Amino acid sequence: MIRVLIVDDEALVRSGLRMILEAAGDIAVVAEARDGNEAVEAVVRHRPQVVLMDVRMPGRDGLSAAEELNQQPDPPKIVMLTTFDIDEYVHRALRAGAVGFLLKDTPPKDLAEAVRTVAAGNAMLSPTVTRRLISSFASKGPSLAHNARQRLTVLTDREMEVVSQAGLGLSNAEIARQLDMAETTVKAHMSRALAKLGLSNRVQAAILIHDAELS
Numbered sequence: 001m002i003r004v005l006i007v008d009d010e011a012l013v014r015s016g017l018r019m020i021l022e023a024a025g026d027i028a029v030v031a032e033a034r035d036g037n038e039a040v041e042a043v044v045r046h047r048p049q050v051v052l053m054d055v056r057m058p059g060r061d062g063l064s065a066a067e068e069l070n071q072q073p074d075p076p077k078i079v080m081l082t083t084f085d086i087d088e089y090v091h092r093a094l095r096a097g098a099v100g101f102l103l104k105d106t107p108p109k110d111l112a113e114a115v116r117t118v119a120a121g122n123a124m125l126s127p128t129v130t131r132r133l134i135s136s137f138a139s140k141g142p143s144l145a146h147n148a149r150q151r152l153t154v155l156t157d158r159e160m161e162v163v164s165q166a167g168l169g170l171s172n173a174e175i176a177r178q179l180d181m182a183e184t185t186v187k188a189h190m191s192r193a194l195a196k197l198g199l200s201n202r203v204q205a206a207i208l209i210h211d212a213e214l215s
Helices: 011-022 036-046 062-069 088-096 108-119 130-137 142-152 157-167 172-179 183-197 202-211
Strands: 002-007 027-033 050-054 077-082 100-103
Touching: 002 011, 002 036, 002 108, 011 027, 011 108, 027 036, 027 108, 036 050, 036 062, 050 062, 050 108, 062 077, 062 088, 077 088, 077 108, 088 100, 088 202, 100 108, 142 202, 157 172, 157 183, 157 202, 172 183, 183 202
Parallel strands: 002 027, 002 050, 050 077, 077 100
Antiparallel strands: none
């Protein structure tokens, strides 16, 4: 059973999300929170695997809470919720270690699948939404691109191929088909690449690829 914390200042939104997720059968909503402060407390108390958290809330917002949660040992997988398909705050949250974001009008079946995806260690990096967000808000410039490319020089050619495909929004299975390799091999290359780059997840790797202007 996947343990989930829902964080949103609107009770109706929390109730709707709870109903959708618990109908999936393999997901349990262990707690709800109304703002970032309650979210941090709830994570300590209930140890959810996944946190669905609104970006903008009165009091402490989701971005600030995400930054604190990602400093904890063994932090939960954080997915930001937003009503906007392009949101600067979500981009900042991705840089802080959140594993992706979802629009609040995401279809119910996709919402449950998103929770399963991040709980399994993958990121919500879709080419239609998240890549567009990263592209729009990643700072561009010669020095940034140069520095990003320098960081990427530690990767082998194969690791670079895998990370570059992730930057296009492809899942491990899609990368495996694209590069004609086993999915387990893709995962191994990605894990080694993240360790070499000092990154915590593939979303941050994708941002680095965008900063290097390689996708």
